[in-house]
Amino acid sequence: MRRPMAVLTRDAILAEMEAGTLRISPFEPDQLGAASIDLTLGDEIRVIERGSEPIDLVADSDYRNHTRLERLERPFVLASGSTIHGITRERIRLPTNLCGFLEGRSRFARLGLMIHVTSAFVQPGVDNRQVLEMSNVSGHPLRIHPGVRLCQLVLMRTEGDARYGGRFADQDAL
Numbered sequence: 232m233r234r235p236m237a238v239l240t241r242d243a244i245l246a247e248m249e250a251g252t253l254r255i256s257p258f259e260p261d262q263l264g265a266a267s268i269d270l271t272l273g274d275e276i277r278v279i280e281r282g283s284e285p286i287d288l289v290a291d292s293d294y295r296n297h298t299r300l301e302r303l304e305r306p307f308v309l310a311s312g313s314t315i316h317g318i319t320r321e322r323i324r325l326p327t328n329l330c331g332f333l334e335g336r337s338r339f340a341r342l343g344l345m346i347h348v349t350s351a352f353v354q355p356g357v358d359n360r361q362v363l364e365m366s367n368v369s370g371h372p373l374r375i376h377p378g379v380r381l382c383q384l385v386l387m388r389t390e391g392d393a394r395y396g397g398r399f400a401d402q403d404a405l
Contacts, residue, residue, distance in 0.1 A: 239329070239386040240266045247329070253386075254324040262380065269336070269380040270319045270361065274303050275404070276375070277316035303377040309367045314348065317363040317375070318404065323384065324358040327392035332385045333361060339381055343369020346382040353384065356394030359402045 239247070241263055247253035255268060262269040277298040286297055298316065301307070309315060325331065331353035335346035348364040363382060367373050 236387045236390065238266050239388065244268065244386060247326070247386075252326040253329065255321050257321060264383065267334070267383040267385045270321050270323075270333070270382050270384055272303075272363070272375070272377055272379055272381045273318045273320040273360070274377045275318060276301050276303055276307060278307075279314060279316075303375070306374045306376045309344075309365065309373045309375050311343075311367050311370055311372060314364060314366040315375070317365050317381070318402075319361045319363065319382075320378070322358070322360050322403070323353065325353065325355055325386075327356045327394050328389050329386050330355045330389050331387065333363065334383050334385055336381060336383055342373065343367055343371065344373055344381070354395030354397070355389050355392070359399065360404075362399070362402065 244253065244263060277300055279298050333347055333351045333353060335344060345366040345368055346363050348366060350364065353361060
């Protein structure tokens with residue numbers, strides 16, 4: 232019998248966590264919403280270097296060759312039209328039958344902060360911290376603070392089991 236993909240609600244998320252199949256660390260109970268888990272911006276970002284030379288988008292392109300790592304020891308001002316990479320403080324371990332989507336929180340989206348450019352999908356079976364491709368689409372600079380719950384993870388059941396083993400499977404840092 233085929234089960235449709237379905238968004239997990241608070242009760243289902245708690246049941247997965249209590250069973251030990253879903254792990255989020257660190258985790259505070261107030262991070263859990265009706266059908267999502269708030270995630271916190273960690274203490275480092277990657278800033279895309281400005282340049283006049285085009286970046287070749289080929290199979291082995293590496294964002295690290297075009298960015299610099301910065302500690303978020305104080306708030307970072309994200310200029311209008313700019314993008315940076317952040318990383319969640321939380322490490323997420325999904326079982327092979329759950330996947331997810333990273334979504335911005337509306338309070339920040341309404342001020343012009345996008346949390347992901349195109350890669351919102353969290354693969355089944357991951358065990359890592361999530362990179363956030365944060366863009367400012369407002370007409371004002373935005374001050375980015377570490378430790379703020381900037382996004383949320385929405386979880387869904389998959390049809391079948393799968394485990395992500397790609398390039399970012401073990402990412403723990405930017």
